[in-house]
Amino acid sequence: xxxxxxxxxxxxxxxxxxxxxxxxxxxxxxxxxxxxxxxxxxxxxxxxxxxxxxxxxxxxxxxxxxxxxxxxxxxxxxxxxxxxxxxxxxxxxxxxxxxxxxxxxxxxxxxxxxxxxxxxxxxxxxxxxxxxxxxxxxxxxxxxxxxxxxxxxxxxxxxxxxxxxxxxxxxxxxxxxxxxxxxxxxxxxxxxxxxxxxxxxxxxxxxxxxxxxxxxxxxxxxxxxxxxxxxxxxxxxxxxxxxxxxxxxxxxxxxxxxxxxxxxxxxxxxxxxxxxxxxxxxxxxxxxxxxxxxxxxxxxxxxxxxxxxxxxxxxxxxxxxxxxxxxxxxxxxxxxxxxxxxxxxxxxxxxxxxxxxxxxxxxxxxxxxxxxxxxxxxxxxxxxxxxxxxxxxxxxxxxxxxxxxxxxxxxxxxxxxxxxxxxxxxxxxxxxxxxxxxxxxxxxxxxxxxxxxxxxxxxxxxxxxxxxxxxxxxxxxxxxxxxxxxxx
Numbered sequence: 001x002x003x004x005x006x007x008x009x010x011x012x013x014x015x016x017x018x019x020x021x022x023x024x025x026x027x028x029x030x031x032x033x034x035x036x037x038x039x040x041x042x043x044x045x046x047x048x049x050x051x052x053x054x055x056x057x058x059x060x061x062x063x064x065x066x067x068x069x070x071x072x073x074x075x076x077x078x079x080x081x082x083x084x085x086x087x088x089x090x091x092x093x094x095x096x097x098x099x100x101x102x103x104x105x106x107x108x109x110x111x112x113x114x115x116x117x118x119x120x121x122x123x124x125x126x127x128x129x130x131x132x133x134x135x136x137x138x139x140x141x142x143x144x145x146x147x148x149x150x151x152x153x154x155x156x157x158x159x160x161x162x163x164x165x166x167x168x169x170x171x172x173x174x175x176x177x178x179x180x181x182x183x184x185x186x187x188x189x190x191x192x193x194x195x196x197x198x199x200x201x202x203x204x205x206x207x208x209x210x211x212x213x214x215x216x217x218x219x220x221x222x223x224x225x226x227x228x229x230x231x232x233x234x235x236x237x238x239x240x241x242x243x244x245x246x247x248x249x250x251x252x253x254x255x256x257x258x259x260x261x262x263x264x265x266x267x268x269x270x271x272x273x274x275x276x277x278x279x280x281x282x283x284x285x286x287x288x289x290x291x292x293x294x295x296x297x298x299x300x301x302x303x304x305x306x307x308x309x310x311x312x313x314x315x316x317x318x319x320x321x322x323x324x325x326x327x328x329x330x331x332x333x334x335x336x337x338x339x340x341x342x343x344x345x346x347x348x349x350x351x352x353x354x355x356x357x358x359x360x361x362x363x364x365x366x367x368x369x370x371x372x373x374x375x376x377x378x379x380x381x382x383x384x385x386x387x388x389x390x391x392x393x394x395x396x397x398x399x400x401x402x403x404x405x406x407x408x409x410x411x412x413x414x415x416x417x418x419x420x421x422x423x424x425x426x427x428x429x430x431x432x433x434x435x436x437x438x439x440x441x442x443x444x445x446x447x448x449x450x451x452x453x454x455x456x457x458x459x460x461x462x463x464x465x466x467x468x469x470x471x472x473x474x475x476x477x478x479x480x481x482x483x484x485x486x487x488x
Contacts (some may be wrong), residue, residue, distance in 0.1 A: 189226025190219030252288025
């Protein structure tokens, strides 16, 4: 295949992508997250053009909380397979990219690997830079014991065919994976919360399976009551030697009691800050994406979405250790661009996770929770200065030990000369998959082909990469791109 048409199209995309970037400021007024109107708060530097690019001279620092969520991609995948196009507001490019396997080496300890690579886009001085972070995976049998409190939505909206059945199957799958030191409790909620079974050892597996089978649909959705009761149960059974986690399984369609994520978090914030983490597992065709994502982001947790039994097995069997245990708390990344070589930059995605520059080393500032073997990827669209050479950027990650809260930090730099000459010739196949996944997310957010790189071109690249990587997930990505194109 002649890559030049795609390279030209990609170059234009890099000029027109509308994704906002994360960032701080080296000016006296530090950059803060934008408000709901999309404008920076008063007094904050707005050194960016209409596309959201940051001027590297005025704002050379980009800071964001790590995010391992994948719910946005999994929910979009379900809708596209059912012949529906997802709403642009539900598309988060970082969750598309983080849904795919990465090629970053594991660190030798409980910290992070930092990998930085990239490629020039021939013709206009642009480049794509990937910052990749990874934790060490869990060794077989080495996962710490877990105290798990399941908070299960049994309201009327869960009566959708297959919805509560899928939740039961997910819970049965999890119970079958429990180790000797694990314990589980179960709380159901509709208009009120009801304890189903108190914290029970994995040796009582039959009792746990029976409790799951008793779940039945009834009433309205008081998610606030469910989470409050779930955190209370988790607090009563808290063990400093275990992973203490609340796992919410719901469609996120709260309609009784407090219904906003801000209000619900006000009720559970005390427990959420006491080493009890949250995993939000979304289900259902109609899905409260914002509520579940924000609960996860602000409740020391992560958000995933399941629509099939295979998804449930992936979350609760294949990825069990990564979804239950922790390697790092309040993890944050910071990328410092060299203004003598970089004219401007944009972080693709992470709109909800950006931080001020000074938050990076403020260990009281909230970051993201990362489990064993998790990879986190950030893609930057960078405009290089003509003829520049030397250091491009330095990327750092900072985190806290999940038990001691002792901080750790590591970093890596990259030179302009380290960049490949083209996104499609030289970079690793996994880098190329990340580019296609991010471009697809932007295509879905724009609801039309962007700058000539239509869905057909994206699908052809995905198909090429599926053959190259022999990865079924990349093959599925190519199929999804084709389905999106057929919807017009």
